[in-house]
Amino acid sequence: MPDATYGPHPHPxxxxxxxxxxxxxxxxxxxxxxxxxxxxxxxxxxYGGSLANRCKFLLQVVQAVAAAFGxxxxxxxxxxxQVAELIKTWxxxxxxxxxxxxxxxxxLGLEAVAHGDADLVAYGQHFIMNxxxxxxxxxxxxxxxxxxxxxxxxxxxxxxxxxxxxxxxSERPSRL
Numbered sequence: 243m244p245d246a247t248y249g250p251h252p253h254p255x256x257x258x259x260x261x262x263x264x265x266x267x268x269x270x271x272x273x274x275x276x277x278x279x280x281x282x283x284x285x286x287x288x289y290g291g292s293l294a295n296r297c298k299f300l301l302q303v304v305q306a307v308a309a310a311f312g313x314x315x316x317x318x319x320x321x322x323x324q325v326a327e328l329i330k331t332w333x334x335x336x337x338x339x340x341x342x343x344x345x346x347x348x349x350l351g352l353e354a355v356a357h358g359d360a361d362l363v364a365y366g367q368h369f370i371m372n373x374x375x376x377x378x379x380x381x382x383x384x385x386x387x388x389x390x391x392x393x394x395x396x397x398x399x400x401x402x403x404x405x406x407x408x409x410x411x412s413e414r415p416s417r418l
Contacts (some may be wrong), residue, residue, distance in 0.1 A: 313338040371405045
């Protein structure tokens with residue numbers, strides 16, 4: 243309890259989508275408070291220093307949760323700057339399929355798979371704007387450019403449903 247007394251705890255439940263921003267803010271504030279109280283992570287043991295060492299605890303948590311629930315039900319999301327080194331660190335310890343995503347072009351995706359950084363590459367926004375993305379990637383065809391302002395707008399008839407397919411290249415929107 244907030245006043246340091248013991249009492250009944252609420253029954254665990256899934257986090258509602260609308261609660262996510264508040265929980266993220268709690269994590270952000272907790273990180274700020276920890277830095278203010280204890281300083282930066284300047285540890286020099288096996289959990290400090292390099293990115294690989296600093297990610298070790300997270301990897302151990304993922305392994306423990308995967309052991310409890312199965313590796314096919316566990317995943318993490320990391321910021322893009324850390325992903326490449328993190329994936330290389332984890333690839334040796336994590337034997338399941340690795341999927342990377344977040345800003346990959348065709349060339350970067352092929353490179354990630356060729357270098358063993360991932361088994362698969364996810365192209366989320368590209369699927370929104372390219373109805374025949376798989377064919378376009380296979381043929382190395384130029385992709386449609388998206389209009390971010392049309393993402394996730396209810397009832398709008400532009401965006402999701404009107405990007406041209408490869409056969410209708412003359413209808414492609416210009417890059418913004």
